[in-house]
Amino acid sequence: MSDNKFIIGSEEWCAFPALGVPAIKARVDSGARTSSIHAVNIRPFKREGEPWVSFELHPIQNSRKIILRCESKVIDRRNIKSSNGESEKRYVIASVIQLGGHAWEVELTLTNRDSMGYRMLLGREAMSNKTLVDPSESFCLGEQNDVEVEQLYGVKTAKKSGLKIGLLASNPDLYSNRRIIEAGEQRGHEMVFLNIKQCYLKLDASEPEVHYRGGRILNDLDAVIPRIRPSMTFYGCALTRHFESLNIMALNTSDAITRSRDKLFSLQLLQKNNLDIPTSGFANSPVDTKDLIDMVGGAPLIVKLLEGTQGKGVVLAETTKAAESVINAFKSLHVNLLVQEFIKEAQGKDLRCFVIDGKVVASIERTAAPGEFRANIHQGGSASIVSVSAAEKQLALKAAKTMGLRVAGVDIIRSSRGPLLLEINSSPGLEGIESATGIDIAGAMIESIEKKLGWKAE
């Protein structure tokens, strides 16, 4: 039976002549049914009435130095479950694989394998009747070193190019947005400012697209940085989600942004994960106002609108009477509000920790203007450098992780019972914190994209 089968190891070098790929290292995995190959910026198109795709392939593991654009006829679209259990609809192509001296046609699904070690996975369907696997061996059909592989690509090597990164925002003149564009360009990338309102979406099972006013198609971006203002949350998150469905990386995902924009939901998520927050209460009916006030320890207390920013919806009620009338007044206007214990001992100060990729990259202390308890810069607060304790750092990191944010501005208030989380921002401003600390935070944000996409400067 196995007479004409040949043995392969757990990794092998393959080639796909029709795709213009002279060498790609594959992980051999008989536990996987289908084979897949790394593909980004996948663009479906029609050729002589038939469905085709063009895609970019970075054939070298953990590197984007070499980029090939490949084209192939599409033979199917299929739901594939990846190793992390998530299902994804993928294009399927057929191509002749060369392995050692052997060649035969295999099916490949196209997917972004940036987060995987290998740019290609050889599954059992492609092996059947051809090969036997010896998992204890590697490169049974010959090894190739980096230099040889790069030489093979020599002629085809695209000139070293940066990434193409879209900034999804509203105002290009804002300090934070200017800095992000500048930092990306400084690091050698092509930065595109995209006004969220001018993007529109094509929802289609086989050809999803994002268009920009005037008709330009934005499917060729490598990554997007969503900087969605609160009033644009719904549309901005839908747009970010659409980019994600095109396999374009979002620095913060639409899910995480949506989650963090709901203050009540965020607090629930934080307390569920045992992270300390000020005791807070939420009720539907004014009938419960009195008890709600008692529940958080009575006046003085804080009343927060669920949809406030820059400190605008945060009120300090000094007495029980004042608290009752403020709460009932808001209730009669049908706005959702949160009642919260007042952390008096913070004396109008709070901390902002800027978290990127599981690290606190910068922290400042904000101090409220005289006579004010809100430390927001927009309320006249001032920023200064501060050293934060290990416990405070831990709290900030856990909070960002709980919310699923790769980039987060975590606000912490120092109470007599330790640091408490106030809120977590998915589009934290850069001006106050960069000027107080002198740290290149915009650069660190771009670096996070580079890392995630395996891009390295020459």
Ligand SMILES: Nc1ncnc2c1ncn2[C@@H]1O[C@H](COP(=O)(O)OP(=O)(O)OP(=O)(O)O)[C@@H](O)[C@H]1O
């Ligand atoms: N429970 C509290 N006790 C004492 N001070 C508080 C409390 N909650 C908020 N503050 C103060 O009020 C400020 C604004 O509150 P918070 O951050 O919750 O509101 P915001 O409107 O969402 O602001 P942002 O612009 O940061 O999103 C805080 O930075 C802090 O200084």
Ligand SMILES: [Mg+2]
């Ligand atoms: Mg806020």
Ligand SMILES: [Mg+2]
């Ligand atoms: Mg705040």
